[in-house]
Amino acid sequence: MLVPVKPAELQKLIPAVASGPQFNACSGNPRKILQRVLIAVIGGVLSLLIAQSQFSYRFGPVWLVAGFVFLLYVLWGPILEAGRKNSVLRRYPAGAIFEGVVADLFTRELVEERNEQADARGRLELVENRRTWLCLELEDDDGYLGQIRFPMNKKHKLIRRGMVIRCLALSERPDFVRIGALTDAWLPQLKLWVGEYPYLLRPAFEELCLRRLR
Known part of the structure; x- marks a missing residue:
């Protein structure tokens, strides 16, 4: 019926937007979580270093924001993945x-x-x-x-x-x-x-x- x-x-x-169970489902296994942590740390540290360098005095704030975005990748990565999955059915x-x-x-x-x-x-x-x-x-x-x-x-x-x-x-x-x-x-x-x-x-x-x- x-x-x-x-x-x-x-x-x-x-x-x-991802619900709690969807966020947990997209967080992945320990290996996937480790990959996200490495991307967040490497991307965040590099962006923050560039923001503090003397060569980026004009775009320093942009690199600073990018650094924080990378550092939060562990959180917004699963949210983005869940939103993509949901959009396929929506x-x-x-x-x-x-x-x-x-x-x-x-x-x-x-x-x-x-x-x-x-x-x-x-x-x-x-x-x-x-x-x-x-x-x-x-x-x-x-x-x-x-x-x-x-x-x-x-x-x-x-x-x-x-x-x-x-x-x-x-x-x-x-x-x-x-x-x-x-x-x-x-x-x-x-x-x-x-x-x-x-x-x-x-x-x-x-x-x-x-x-x-x-």
Whole structure:
């Protein structure tokens, strides 16, 4: 079942500015955080040194501001990344609440990172960092809708075929003949949210479902 939402509701459900969960999701793993810290420190220090040099007396204030911007990269980097992710879905003109069931679920091993390391003989070998992802096939009375996938953890072992699932379906067309994207999803029976990235303002989506799916 697809229940269309108003454009104003759609814009509220997917914020333009990063929410707390979105900021956390875009902060990344320790390696990504370290990269941001290095960029912030190197860029900030260089900009501040240039601002204090005798060759930049005309543009000193500009370099000073640039230095502080670089130093705050650890904060505005995830905000910028989250805003970019949100904008991809906010561009869709039509959105609808989807309520259906988990038609099928299966796991896949995906390579998240590849590194070269030296073995005991000093030869380089490729080491792959793999992670198990859970894929959910969604359908309703009209048939197959699409698939969502996300890194699997222990709480996801409770998901079963036939469970009710709700998410936001986005399309370029108001008749939803073709679905362009799916957001993260809500499993009301488990009171569990699943998805690769928290696109939705989740309490607002749960409240909207209670009002529109009675």
